[in-house]
Amino acid sequence: MSSALEINNATHPVVEQRYSMIDSGLPEALLHAIHSKPCNRDAGTIIKLEGELSASVFVVLSGWVALNKALPDGEKQILDFMLPGEVIDPGSADPLVSAVEVEAVTEVKLAIIPRESWEQLLHAHASIRTAHERITAAGQARMSERLLRLGKANAQVRIAYALLELCLRLKTGSTSDGEKFHLPFTQQQLGDFTGLSSVHVCRTLRRLKRHGIVETEDHMDVLIRDIEALAGVAQVNVDELRNQIIPNHRINE
């Protein structure tokens, strides 16, 4: 099945374009706006507080960023991770008030773009607007998948889904057994992302390992041994999921 697809693709090549704000080929206007003031932050830095004034959007140029939200009692939830090429608009119903906390997970490089410049960019360049709309829709689809699992799925499903989602987002193109990637955060943070305690993240990973589905080593280097089994546990179809959460564009010809 997978080989049939590959043969098919070889015969009828697929032009695949990954939408991203920092892909080559974007209008100079964006590149200019971005490169005019790239901004570096160390791992762990809070870039923006929840409720703070939010007059700019951020484009992630390199590194991982987390969008967090906390209850008054201190419990913190990671709403989403943002990867290079993605756009962070922290605004809420009041565009000037941030609904989330923005945190550098690793050392990051950001473009900070004032909201007005950003609006102008979107207005002037249809390609940027399209890319942004795809990326936003992809982000919402991911949020929906996670909301569903937080509401209705157990720990195994949540962890399996999180690993799969992050794998798909990190690896462009098709995915197969043996995919290997590094998650630049702790099991505690994986728990904050999946709504589980760090202890139970550990228990759950152990189970996935014992079943030969994944392996981990050296602080969150993940190896997916059996991606179909992982998708089975996560209750998704890998190809459908990729299509819904990864802002790619395929033209068969």
Place this chain on the structure above:
Amino acid sequence: MSSALEINNATHPVVEQRYSMIDSGLPEALLHAIHSKPCNRDAGTIIKLEGELSASVFVVLSGWVALNKALPDGEKQILDFMLPGEVIDPGSADPLVSAVEVEAVTEVKLAIIPRESWEQLLHAHASIRTAHERITAAGQARMSERLLRLGKANAQVRIAYALLELCLRLKTGSTSDGEKFHLPFTQQQLGDFTGLSSVHVCRTLRRLKRHGIVETEDHMDVLIRDIEALAGVAQVNVDELRNQIIPNHRINE
């Protein structure tokens, strides 16, 4: 405190404009697009399936709509309720594939607008675009609040938050003790919304009633007796929450 505010408002009137797609004063283009083909659906009807082709956006004209998402094993989560004046774009990273199921909760009236017409409308009318952006940002802020609570909060917090959110969305303007509203769905559905079983929704409502915070009667007519206490349980500040999740616009003069 509340009375001080009222006095203040009386002295320095607040011009408050609620952003909505069906507010009076919107350009005729939208009204035309909307009224050219209003579309009715009975309660319970599935308007769009998850994964289905999604070439149009929907504007809710009247009634309640739910956005659902289900796991293969059948567990269903209600991601959001959509109220009159709000816009539903079911698309995912692939704009033609719906990431969610769209269901009529009550009898509803919808405007079905082809994606291209919709894009044109947004392009031609800055006021519609602004309203849409506010509404979308408000929706994301709501999703964030819920994701946080699904991940980190117990049943009381979730239920209290859900009641508060729906109350704010239903009642324009300030909110106080004694607010009364009808939720047109069952406790089972409130459970699908908050990630709880219907039995536990019942238990949790009972507790809120025993503490004198809310009352219910006649299939989900809700009366909020003590909104500050409710907000305390929900772990929010009512005014901040309103500002972040309700697409209103205030101009003090």
Place this chain on the structure above:
DNA sequence: CGGACGCATTAACCTCGGTTAAATAGGCCG
């Protein structure tokens, strides 16, 4: 080299909330 620190791992214990089931309470219709 040795201590301190952060993270992962494991076990023991307990709670919140799911499941099942039975009882109650309206609406609706023949």
Place this chain on the structure above:
DNA sequence: CGGCCTATTTAACCGAGGTTAATGCGTCCG
């Protein structure tokens, strides 16, 4: 009016996952 259907309510039971705490292990640093 009486049967039926659906939603709510309540109780009894149980299990997934949280909490706490102890242990191990690698890394950094004095």
